[in-house]
Amino acid sequence: MCEANLPLTGETVVFTGSNEPQEAVGYAEKLGAQTRYLPLIETSVRQSQLPDFERYDWLIFTSGNSADAFCQLRIKTDAKIAAVGEKTASVLEQHGYTVSFMPSIYSADVFIQEFPAVAGNADCLFIKGSLAKNTIASMPLKVDEWIIYETSFKIENAEKLKALKGVTVIFASPSAVAAYREAGGDWSRIRVAAIGHVTEAAIQKEGGAVDFIPKKYTYIEVINEIAKGSFNK
Template sequence: MSKSKKLLEGKTIVFTGSRKPVEAISHAQSFGAKTNYLPLVETIVRQSEKPDFTEYDWLIFTSRTSAEVFCTLNETVTAKIAAVGDQTAAVLEKHGHQVDFIPKVFSADHFIQEFPPISGVAKCLFIKGQMAKNTISSMSMQVDEWTVYDTVLNSDNAKTVTQLKDVVVLFASPSAVSAYRQAGGDWSTIQIAAIGHVTKKAIIANGGTVDFTPKKYTYIEVINEIAKGSLST
């Protein structure tokens, strides 16, 4: 896709995730878009007693934040590691951990379909945030959980986003969707981009219509979808 056409000139894209996606913001700007970063959720690390990692065959991570918290421990583990998403895996690999499994589709519900044939009968530790659903723990194998961070809604930023019109608002989690709706957000005044089918379902369940969603669940790909002006279904 040629960026010389400035396909997003005249558009404003609002990023709302807990982490500022610097590369994706630059990518959007290279297409001519104006950008704004207004996180609707924030993460707070818990100070909790760490488990005995030697008891587990696999450690499972479904978010970049959980991987980052784990890596601050500087643990050397013998367990294999499973990660949902390239960015989650990249954090772990940057800190010297080998990632043994990544699902083809970056979501927990696809993970639980692809992972059991790889792991066999195994004892797993799911390292997670407090708002993670029970999808991973629903697997038939033993899955213990260790919650390492909390997610809180940023109501001030949510109110700011609800006042915006004629912009593309990018939602990357159901939590961000909740923050927007709780602040009184009106779907009809914005275009809506979603990363992941779980986020897309949350938007639809709250009365919205998703205009842009990428087949690969990354910020870069959703910017490409917006630039193409097409909806992947």
């Protein structure tokens, strides 16, 4: 396919997560897009006392950041592991952990519907970031929470993003949405892509509309949605 026929030729796609998704960036560029990386949040591992992991039957992870922070600690555990999302599972598996459960849709909302039937009366530990919602703890199970990393906004990047127009911005978390809005970001100047219906709801709550959202909540699939939308313009 020649460059003129690539579906994202002339488009600029901006990635905003705390870690640059190299595979998705390369894929977008292969489809003809210009890409920029402006992380709107950053994370740092919290220095805190470790839980007694022997108490728990299941460890629950809902983000690649929490999985990565956990793996940095090189913790040995016999607990089963539940993960929301392919990226989260991949981080854990790359460090030798086995993921025993993933929800059919990569969302905490779906996780809490499906996981109780698998967990039974198990004791669970939700390993999370400081801005994570209490969705997981709302399950009718014994769920303790451990904050493993702190999340903060990168307002300087949100200011840079606010100055752009005519680009497509991928938001992968409500925290990134909050950072953009705290900087005064205007929805009317950009096209908006969301990974996950929770992120979509956060955008809508802040007065925005989502132009692209994939059925499968991954970066590759959101690029495919953007490409389809650009091709059909």
